[in-house]
Amino acid sequence: MSDNDGKKTLGVRGGGPRSGNVKQSFSHGRTKNVVVETKRKRIVKPKLGTAQRDPAKGGGQTSSGGANRPAGISDAEMERRMKALQAAKLREAEETARREAEEQAREEERQRRRQEAEAKEREQREAEERLRAKADEEERQRKATEEAVNLAAAPAPEAAPAARPTPTKQPPRRGETPERDQKSRSRAKGRDDGRRSGKLTLNQALSGGEGGRQRSLAAMKRKQERARQKALGGHEAREKIVRDVRLPEAITVGELAVRMAERVADVVKALMQSGIMATQNQVIDADTAELIIEEFGHRVTRVSDSDVEDVIDQIEDKDEDMRPRPPVITVMGHVDHGKTSLLDAIRNATVVEGEAGGITQHIGAYQVQTDSGALLTFLDTPGHAAFTSMRARGAQVTDIVVLVVAADDSVMPQTIEAINHAKAAKVPMIVAINKCDKPEANPDKVRAELLQHEVVVEAMSGEVQDVEVSATTRQGLDELLESIALQAEILELKANPDRPAEGAVIEAQLDVGRGPVATVLVQRGTLRQGDIFVVGEQFGKVRALINDRGDRVKEAGPSVPVEVLGLNGTPEAGDVLNVVETEAQAREIAEYRHNAAKEKRAAAGAATSLEQLLAQAKENENVKELPILVKADVQGSAEAIIQAMEKVGNEEVRVRVLHSGVGAITESDIGLAEASGAPVFGFNVRANAPARASANQKGVEIRYYSVIYDLVDDVKAAASGLLGSEIRENFIGYAEIREVFKVSGVGKVAGCLVTEGVARRSAGVRLLRDDVVIHEGTLKTLKRFKDEVAEVQSGQECGMAFENYEDIRQGDVIEIFEREEVERELQ
Template sequence: MKRKQERARQKAMGGSVEREKVMRTVALPEAIVVSELANRMTERVGDVVKSLMQMGLMVTQNETIDADTAELIIQEFGHTVQRVSDADVEDVIKEIVDDEGDLLTRPPVVTIMGHVDHGKTSLLDAIRKAKVVSGEAGGITQHIGAYQVKASNGSVLCFLDTPGHAAFTSMRSRGAQVTDIVVLVVAADDAVMPQTVEAIAHAKAANVPMIVAINKIDKHEANPTKVRTDLLQHEVVVEKMSGEVQDVEVSAATGQGLDELIEAIALQSELLELKANPNRAAQGAVIEAQLDVGRGPVATVLIQNGTLRQGDIFVVGEQYGKVRALINDKGERVKEAGPSVPVEVLGLNGTPGAGDVLNVTETEAQAREIAEYRANAAKDKRAAAGAATTLEQLMANAKADEDVSELPILVKADVQGSAEAIVQAMEKIGNDEVRVRVLHSGV
């Protein structure tokens, strides 16, 4: 009523009723709801719908339009456009370029690879003087273990022990991606086996230097020369054969050659000149993640740069959290972890995937926003993959499926890496009459 009287008074006085129009800069994402667009331009929704109709689009105020259409509308109303993308939320975790002066030498990350039962963990134990093998199921490593070892000359080495079993290819390939040096363990009485070849392929793909450890040298039937000649077929030429690759004869049982192996690793890491800046926000890779009773989701993280401290807020893959506690490889609680240090991180809101990257953010809101964006992007990707099949394909599949019986299974594993490996193995099982269908897998 007041406004009406005001207008009438202005009309009587012969003044202009129109207010000055404010030109705005409108932030425009990849898709926007019509009412939200009107809101951002401070225009009436009816006017925006009307101008869309003039363009030949019959939409209501609750429908979504694409950025190009919205841009035309914004320009028609005389505002300026500022394109923003949903992916902009990830800009907070920018790559920091470190100054040469800030970089300090960091311990090398060494991955032990090789065929199943060739003595990788026993070799690590001999180096670590600890017994892990006895605790493994049937003496076979199920998970990636990460340990720090102090060599006799005082240098620190970080070891990753990857499972040798065939099903764990996916985990092993990740093991090679965070490492600086690969130690290829080959049993002297068994020579080169399928997974030895696979490990060589991973090391070459990751472009990391390799050291060959010829294990079980104390056995009566040991034949190290056969190992060296077998390796030639896979383009691994050891120093004894006048090549580049260092080779060391070791025995995990008697401890022979361990010091030479550590020296070889130390020499190789000196050549690589590994450096990192500990005085910055931490960045690391998840080696393994599990859901622990009483502790919630726990991730084994190898810090690659910076220092992770208790109380840091971080985002890792589609999960985020705040560091409640850090536990080192000996099971002790630590306040912080620097470059090349493996730690268990507590305080996640869900289990991340093995191989996800951990980044520290400044605020919890940032971390939540990035995690939500990534989760939505992954969901859209899955939906798009499902929508890509045409009706004919669906019909053809349905016809083919009539003759096949399915065994639906749920996979629950203690850690993410195992779950993945088991699902991959399960999907390959089957013939023309029956097959396995994995309904869901999780930790």
């Protein structure tokens, strides 16, 4: 097949013709071998001056270029040469383009550098012009000052003759028009002198004067002031001001310079002369600083960090400023003896209905006005054993203690604690024998039992007043109020209301809508809305005052309980509130107290030695812990729960409170509980929505309580689950070995007589020889005659074989016992 048939040909490398066999397939399975000759088309771009090859002419010869081809060169070689030529031309063109681009880039770079150099030279010229103008201005001022000095020093001119047409000129004073006229006249001369004084070089302009720094505005003012002083009064130096420098235990060099009103560089120089290399930010001790202060001629006042609290006014109240104040009465007694009910009867209120479980779990503060018009402030403290510290705080701020004792229950443990608190606070006591309306009431028994605790009532010829009352029938309430008024009159309670307020925090809580809220009993002074105060480690500004009835008031005087809003954090119950002048003082005192408490806690932790840590770790190695998290509504309840948790446990199990706080259960509490595997106990608080979702996702248990009894009981039950079960042994029988037999396949078998109880195969056995235990194990077999049995009764014979033990002898005694596990509980 030729190339002119119009059909496709197979290209063969090499250019020459070549033959080949192609097998064709047809229908009905017929095939045919065809000989095919293939030719390769040759495409060569001719050189200039040569014509294109005509494919119709055989051999691929050119029409006119055949004579230009060297002899002996094939078409393939010619084609390769043409391609190499084209590639060389292409590379030459690319190289030319690249050189042109580089040349253009270099030209642009030269142009940019030329412009930058021109701009820099222009800026330098402008800077030189500004500095030259500044130097001219300074020279003009200097010339004007010298002329003013000369005019001031010259003697007064003699009076001119009358015929002289021009009046004599007085010496010009500073700020007047003649001086400005003199300056304007000398301006041209000053400019010329400034120009002749020497040109300002570029190095001088860039260096900015001596030390590489330009003079500040303050330096220029000091220079002008010196020139003015020199012009007016001569060369006398200013008198040095001696200052009283308050020096704390440690101070930085910069702060020391500020307190002395001296330059930092001078202080650093003085330290260097003393052999101390220090920068302005370094801290130096008080002794070194005292030497530097004395060297500069100032007086030293040594103070300590705690002196920040000196701003709290320690005012000595004068007798003429004292005014009568209401007494503060604390109601104490055993739980469920009717303290809150008695107070309700006095207040004609129903406070007890608001307490969960009918018991008081917070310290309540109320004011009551008697029929005679006298005001009484009552503190209602809880009587439960967990609230010992709260009762102690109640006794610290009180004037009179009313000890409530139930006539049907008499003196109880918490009654004795209340008596001890009252004695420790050295406050008078009034005994209110409650529940006298009950048939089983026995007031005389109460009086007799109080004698055992050195409380002698008036009915027993003592000095302590006692009143029989009933909160239900209101019996004896008037008599109780009269006794309180009589005791208050004897005490002659007075306070100065016209001074900054001082009070004690009775209770503190974190309210969701109002923020931190503290119940404060004002003891001295008057607390007003807008006062700035510090309380413990917290501070704030009184945003609102709310009395015990829930009404807003503008101020609270001595012995008035109020809720204070506006704190920056929740204080501790028992903290003292003091009013200060500025918020900066309050913040400084709060920060000092916070840092001191933090250092105290860190010191307490660091005081433990390595031996103590190892001993403690060894001691706690076998102690199991139940971690819990506690969140409560008020600070006092959280403290009471923690104290109750510390009493739960024994030498094997104990409860560890990982974290306690006031306010709602938050997502961070849930994260801490998940990390430690602890449940979260909420006392009169609830978890917010993110915390609930996180607890459900992480599987953290949240329990809510409103009565402290239930919380303590549940924790005891949970801690009891950590106790190991107690194994008890019950002896069920004894058997005596009468004979020992050897049985093939079994070993030694003891022929026994059950002398007491019963022998069971499932029970444990001990082998006693001369009442000494020589083996403890299990039975391999228990037979009655030839039958395997489960148990053998007393008085019957049997055969026994021990598991893995054959040292049995005639006369040995076998003790049979059973073990049982008994669950233990914390008491």
